[in-house]
Amino acid sequence: MYSTGEKPGKGYYKCTTCSEIVHLDQDSDTLPPCPKCHKTTYVKL
Numbered sequence: 283m284y285s286t287g288e289k290p291g292k293g294y295y296k297c298t299t300c301s302e303i304v305h306l307d308q309d310s311d312t313l314p315p316c317p318k319c320h321k322t323t324y325v326k327l
Contacts, residue, residue: 286315286322295324303327 283298284290289312295304302318315322 283327284313286313288313290298290324290326294327296327297321298323298325 284295289310290306291309292306294309295306295313296302297304297316297318297319299321300316300319302316304313304317306313313324316324
């Protein structure tokens with residue numbers, strides 16, 4: 283599980299609350315709060 287503010291690397295991450303998908307393009311990108319429900323935990327797809 284990953285949280286907002288972490289830099290988990292490139293890939294797709296699914297919000298554990300609403301299943302919204304967030305894509306990170308760069309290894310240096312940080313996970314944002316979920317754009318749909320504003321929660322802060324994700325799993326990598």
